[in-house]
Amino acid sequence: MPLIAPPLSLYVHMPWCVKKCPYCDFNSHGVRGAPPYAQYVDTLLADLDADLRDFGSALQDRPIISVFFGGGTPSLFTPELIGRFLDGARSRLRFIDHCEVTLETNPGTVEHGRFDGYLAAGVNRISFGIQSFDDAKLKRLGRIHSSQEAEAAVKSAQDAGLGNINLDLMYALPEQALPGALDDVDRAVALRPTHISHYQLTLEPNTVFAAHPPPLPDDDAAWAMQEACETRLAAAGYTQYEVSAYAQPDRRCEHNLNYWRFGDYLGIGAGAHGKISDAASGEIWRRWKTRHPNAYLEAAGQPARIGGHSAVPVDELPFEYMLNALRLIHGVPLDDFAARTGVPMACIASPLEASRQKGWLENDPHCLRTTPLGQRFLNDVIGGFLA
Template sequence: MPLAAPPLSLYVHMPWCVKKCPYCDFNSHGLRGEPPPYARYTDLLLDDLDADLRDFGQAVAGREIVSVFFGGGTPSLFAPELIARFLDGARERLRFAGDCEITLETNPGTVEHGRFDGYLAAGVNRLSFGIQSFDDDKLKRLGRIHSASEAEAAVKSAQDAGYARINLDLMYALPEQSLEGALRDVRQAVALAPTHISHYQLTLEPNTAFAANPPPLPDDDRAWAMQEACEAYLAASSYGQYEISAYARAGHRCVHNLNYWRFGDYLGTGAGAHGKLSDTASGQVLRRWKTRHPRAWIEAAGGAARIGGEGPVSLDELPFEYMLNALRLIDGVPASDFAERTGLSLEHLATPLAEARRNHWITSDPGQLHTTALGQRFLNDVIALFLP
């Protein structure tokens, strides 16, 4: 079946943070010694984007950018002037949608963000705060360098600067956390009236400090009780759950993340950034990822060595890649989207779908790929059915 061109986003990776957190497995690097070369890195982001556009010109030509996401690391270590420099340069190279969502991740510590009105003037129209908890003891155990009062003050400062679209990241099942403690965090987040809340379970990821020395975490049953109680409170507070870990007020779902979950396309610029493009001419889904370490990526300076790896997604892997994302959505996706986004017929899903339906993990509606409540609870098992 012909491959369709889905919406196109742009991901920008800013790799530095003040201090690496013990649970973090992202491509982030704590500050040591001399300050990072923020201005040079910003210019090289545009060189990296130029090189990708040369390589993927046919697959990108004529398409508009629906969202931009500055992730990290801590992107707000970059001054508003540098964010403006990048966005101005990107707009010269790409066509931005009139309602393009532009998100900047920021942390509450005063040393970690510039002036919020400056980011707003630069074109950033959505902020995502890495709060994680409003409990000072839990923040300390997570290795965070901000306090609960600083978190609250930072969010209010952004609102005073004119930001209407704000996400708060929270974690639950923290070291020795109680059900009441998890609920208290959610209540305090809701009291700040953000438009979006991301609510993640703390997990021990390989190659992290927590994996090497695990803290005492709540067991699976307690973690599930926290998730259910927090979901209910968020729903009662008008935050609709639309993805396993994402809740939004009406009209404020995250465009960028929705594009990921619906198997949309995205360019990735910066150290360790990943990109995915649908090449309708060849009928292939292409992936490219950049060299991870900032120093190595900078030294490559837009050359071939900046690429850590690339290639088409194999036909055997496409069903898993698609379902890994789509089944995270609470309402699922139209079954017809699978063919449009992968170029494959639904027959490629027939066997695992039949098993998932026998287990009551996916609804019987043939027009929708949609997990049941049971399927959401055992989502990893559901997704594993689609492994090649």
């Protein structure tokens, strides 16, 4: 089957935050002085223009299905600046009707009344980095907000008319026990967000926590937290549709779904990554931008803005696809593999059968889906598709 161009999203990276959290390995930089926010938005649009020229026909007539402002802390940017970028992007690209536009938000950086402005600018989904409702745990994580500020920020966004809200929560925090993890879930549910992202704290390389590890719950305790919290979320009406994502009916995150279904996305901003499929050539391209904000600003849409650009080797495509698709609880159509990679099904017949024999994948001729056992050993399942 030839490669078929999948849906296209737009990721926009905002690299500054008030201060770097000790667990964070994202491309984020603590604010020093007054960052050039307005100049950065102009540079984003120049970056977008250059990518549109570079990818040319591979993007022709392909609408944007979702936009995601990630960071860093995008809510450090005023609604006016967010609106300036969205207006510029809409003048260059066609957005689908009711396009999902998400803004990541730190509860400690939101000014009262600003949510009205974000909504007017075109943002229709807010993602709050809550992490915990335990003030002691928040301090240990280096967060700048309190649990009270988190609750007030969520309610402020709801009062402003933003009806699609995600809360990020972590579990297996330093010295956390099961009751604490469940209390975080209960307090999140009480706010009635439409979506909850619930994921385990892990020690990532090149972070403060990796260099000075805090005392974390062991694997068995972390698994017990995950299972108990899953049950509590399900009882509250949140359906798990991905390893760490739970949503009310019809409120799944379309942007992240496009990632997990091996869709395409333009990556704009310092350190942003993108993936573009060229149906004509049959190639899938990865592109990432230079990481440091100053270097990115200096490049201002010129070739120096590109940190790297390469085609994904054909023998790596099965692993890349499975790394995303197998995270989805209900799986993906089996035919999507060939359509979105251009790789024949015969190339994965052996690892597919091996995973089914081990009870890791459902024996379904039409759907690629992990079993509950496969979800428990997901890294092993995905590893079976390495070149």
